[in-house]
Amino acid sequence: MAHRIDHEYDYLFKIVLIGDSGVGKSNLLSRFTRNEFCLESKSTIGVEFATRTLQLEGKTIKAQIWDTAGQERYRAITSAYYRGAVGALLVYDITKKQTFDNIQRWLRELRDHADSNIVIMLAGNKTDLTHLRAVQLDDARSLAEMEVLSFLETSALEATNVDKAFETILTEIYRVVSKKALAAQEIARSSVTVPPIQGTTINVADSPAGKTNWTCCSN
Template sequence: MARRPEDEYDYLFKVVLIGDSGVGKSNLLSRFTRNEFCLESKSTIGVEFATRTLKVEGKVIKAQIWDTAGQERYRAITSAYYRGAYGALLVYDVTKGTTFENVSRWLKELRDHADSNIVMMLVGNKTDLKHLRAVATEDAHAFAEREGLSFLETSALEATNVDTAFQTILAEIYRIISKKNLASAADAAASPATLREGKTIAVGASDGGAAARKPCCST
């Protein structure tokens, strides 16, 4: 069977990583997209992104993962990059309580700048540092439930739950996009006289059709 060219995909989904500086966003990105981890990684300046293509329910999904700098002075720059995002991982460091406390602020910023239907996941990183844990799993899980977020703990160093986190959020994005496409097809087939006003499901700045085969930035 002929191998599918790498630049062929059914959908492209932009996902942003947000959270305080030093929580491990860059290493989550490199672990997921290149299966690499760098102990000497430096703080991201501005924004970086990388891609990985994978299959979700038989469809080829190209994930474009954006690593937004956590430093305060870059927040005005990075806020523009929330636009067009279909998903977001809010990352904190399980060994630093302040990074978890600041998740509320990042969540507010995300809700202010991103599409209201963006898929969000809370991620507690650095679970390999068990002896330094400062944030209880139960507390983070309770926060996620209150805010309507999915939740996972990860270790970019040990590659624990990293693929699971990204695959879970991409599968949820695809489920919503698929449902929207099905609803659009049903609406198109219905008689105008039978259409009822309702709420349209929308994720990101563009609809499902635009997400398919249309990059959200030039590479």
């Protein structure tokens, strides 16, 4: 129904897909959200996103995944694309060394525009073309360790590790959010109990029958 407010999830998390053109970002998006793959997929114009809802640790999580939709070819991605993102899948093509070499540039852009607590996963896509591999697994692992990133190799064509990649990001985001919420609750609890102000209580109703005794002093 149009304009109906969706109350069927506990959290809505925005995840962005970044990386060079042609590494398979759009197919990773369609495989995860619709279980589809298109060999003839072409770069689209404008920002594209899709959603998928799943259960994580007893909570209903709605993932809203944004795709650069070809803008990366012109380095035209704006800060608006990153705004509100709590997760990022940084994708390279294991058969194209240049797409891996550009990871550091993408990381700089991501860290310049996104929240400092954003959860990032490095994904080497197209493992179905392993016979054409140009990026070694150990090199990717070393980069991920150096930059403190999660890492997986994926294949959108064969649906290898696609769900696992997104679910890993979403689980980590949920844990970060949960820790923040717990910390906020602890602060709220500690601020409720205010210690009493120390001082002396003076009773102004000591005089009988409500009368006030005045004492005059004279020289």
